[in-house]
Amino acid sequence: QGSELAGWAMGRWTYEGIDLNHNFADLNTALWDAEDNDLVPHEFPNHYIPIPEYYTLANATVAPETRAVIAWMQRFPFVLSANLHGGELVVTYPFDMTRTYWKAQELTPTPDDGVFRWLATVYATANLAMASGDRRRCHYDDFARLGNVINGANWHTVAGSMNDFSYLHTNCFEITVELSCDKFPHASELPHEWENNRESLLLFMEQVHRGIKGVVRDSDTEQGIPNAIISVDGINHDVRT
Numbered sequence: 001q002g003s004e005l006a007g008w009a010m011g012r013w014t015y016e017g018i019d020l021n022h023n024f025a026d027l028n029t030a031l032w033d034a035e036d037n038d039l040v041p042h043e044f045p046n047h048y049i050p051i052p053e054y055y056t057l058a059n060a061t062v063a064p065e066t067r068a069v070i071a072w073m074q075r076f077p078f079v080l081s082a083n084l085h086g087g088e089l090v091v092t093y094p095f096d097m098t099r100t101y102w103k104a105q106e107l108t109p110t111p112d113d114g115v116f117r118w119l120a121t122v123y124a125t126a127n128l129a130m131a132s133g134d135r136r137r138c139h140y141d142d143f144a145r146l147g148n149v150i151n152g153a154n155w156h157t158v159a160g161s162m163n164d165f166s167y168l169h170t171n172c173f174e175i176t177v178e179l180s181c182d183k184f185p186h187a188s189e190l191p192h193e194w195e196n197n198r199e200s201l202l203l204f205m206e207q208v209h210r211g212i213k214g215v216v217r218d219s220d221t222e223q224g225i226p227n228a229i230i231s232v233d234g235i236n237h238d239v240r241t
Contacts, residue, residue, distance in 0.1 A: 008087060008183065018063040021085075022158055024070070024165035025055040028097045031168060040236070046111075047229075047238045049168045069162070073170050080208045081174040082123070083162055088178035089130050090143040091120040096152035096161035096176075108153035110167060111237040119207055120149035120175050126200040129180070138181035152176065171239045216241045 013019050027049045034044035051070075054060060093116035098106040110116060124130045130148040137143075143150060152158065166174040179197050182189070216228040228241040 010184070014063055014065065016063060018061065018066075020063055020065055021162075022160045023061075023063055023066040024160045024162050025051045025169070026097070026160045026164075027051075027168040028095060028099075028159070028164055029101075032099055041238070045238075046236050047168070048170070048240060051169065070165075070169075073166065073172065078166075078170065078172040080119075080205070081166060081172050082177050082204060083174065085176055085178045086180050086183040088138050088141075088143070089127075089135070089148060089181055090141075090146075090155075090178045091124045091130075091149045092152040092155060092163075092176045092178070093117065093120045093149070094152060094161075094163045094167050094174070096158040096164050098153040098157040104157055105155065106153055106157070107151050109151060111235045112167075112173065113151075115173060115211075116175065117149065119173065119204065121147060122207055123175070123177060123200045123204045124148040126203045127179070128196040128199075167237075 012021070030052065031040070031044070031046070031049055034040050040046050055062060094110050095108040097108065098104070099108045100106050124147060127148070129135070130144075135144050141155070152161065152163065158164075161176075163174045163176055166172040177197075177200075180193055185193055216225045216230075217223060218225055224241070226241060229238050230241065231238045
């Protein structure tokens with residue numbers, strides 16, 4: 001239809017009426033409640049948080065697409081990811097849900113905030129549209145003055161986002177890329193959109209090589225140890241081999 005004939009809500013919901021962008025299990029609330037009661041990490045984990053039982057029931061409002069993505073994430077140990085959206089020019093990073101439940105906007109950083117801000121900035125600074133000197137606002141928010149990156153919850157709160165779920169349920173660090181002001185560019189505009197994002201996508205994927213990596217081995221047998229928990233001083237979020 002093109003942008004002239006499509007509003008922001010066009011294509012947002014599935015045939016069943018489910019917004020996939022808000023359809024993952026809310027693991028944030030359980031973690032924050034446990035933190036408030038000093039249960040983390042000795043009684044409640046700070047990573048690999050289990051999916052609540054209510055979410056797994058057959059009658060739960062969970063789209064088959066969401067269930068399929070979760071199964072995919074559990075099968076493969078992804079560590080870096082991005083999901084692509086349209087309608088703005090900005091890169092957002094977790095948390096996407098405000099810690100103060102009644103607030104529509106609130107800076108809510110993860111324990112790995114420095115890494116997430118780096119990942120978002122890598123994408124934004126290499127994106128031709130975001131980095132352009134002629135950059136204009138898409139709508140109301142002036143993201144250029146923020147470097148075209150923002151904490152998701154500080155923009156607008158989203159419970160059950162894929163970014164938060166990835167971070168809390170798996171080893172994966174995921175961001176959201178709002179890659180164009182136009183949600184529905186015409187076919188003739190797609191090559192230009194590709195050029196705007198090509199280098200950003202490549203640079204983002206290269207970030208998988210940052211940080212510490214290796215194999216945790218048994219000192220006697222030299223065999224790899226699965227599910228070994230790696231903790232870093234000062235970061236209340238572990239990862240597993």
